[in-house]
Amino acid sequence: MKLPLTAGTHHIGLTVSKLEETASFFTELLGWHEVRRDPDYPAVFISDGNIMVSLWQINDPENAPPFDFKHKPGLHHVALKVENQQALTRIHQIISHAKDINIEFAPELLRHGPAMHMMCTEPSGLRVEFIWPGN
Numbered sequence: 001m002k003l004p005l006t007a008g009t010h011h012i013g014l015t016v017s018k019l020e021e022t023a024s025f026f027t028e029l030l031g032w033h034e035v036r037r038d039p040d041y042p043a044v045f046i047s048d049g050n051i052m053v054s055l056w057q058i059n060d061p062e063n064a065p066p067f068d069f070k071h072k073p074g075l076h077h078v079a080l081k082v083e084n085q086q087a088l089t090r091i092h093q094i095i096s097h098a099k100d101i102n103i104e105f106a107p108e109l110l111r112h113g114p115a116m117h118m119m120c121t122e123p124s125g126l127r128v129e130f131i132w133p134g135n
Contacts, residue, residue: 011045011052012078014126017064019044019057021100021123026053029094029101048080067125077119077127085116088132092118099123110134 016022023044026032035045035052042057058064069076082088088107095101104119104127114134121127 009051011054013054013056014075014078014124015056015058016124016126017058017061018100018123019055022055022126025098025101025122029098030091053078067121067127069127075126077129079117079129079131082130082132085132088116088118088130091130095120 014022019042023034023046026046026048027034030048032046032048032053035047037044044055046053046055082091085107092103092107096103100123102121104121107116107118109115110117110131115132116134117129117131119127119129
């Protein structure tokens with residue numbers, strides 16, 4: 001068996017159309033912290049303490065095509081692990097009342113369980129899954 005040449009994820013870079021709104025989705029709703037900003041790009045770097053996400057503002061957000069995971073190659077979704085079923089339920093409660101968040105489906109069993117997950121789109125239209133592995 002060949003050994004992998006990589007060692008996990010350092011960060012994920014996401015191109016977004018609504019930089020501040022997407023940053024707030026992570027920081028205000030999910031409790032992540034802002035690591036730094038690069039106003040020249042512009043970009044906001046955020047972290048939950050385990051992973052860093054780089055949010056990069058596109059040049060022309062008004063004319064950006066909508067995210068289309070069914071018809072063009074690219075990111076299908078980002079899956080973020082939660083510690084327990086209560087955390088998954090709490091996230092659902094919080095984002096249910098948030099502006100510019102579309103819940104694709106509420107917490108439900110993943111296949112036959114015990115894992116559970118839910119899916120939403122954040123303000124820039126990217127799909128975010130929250131998953132509790134059930135163990």
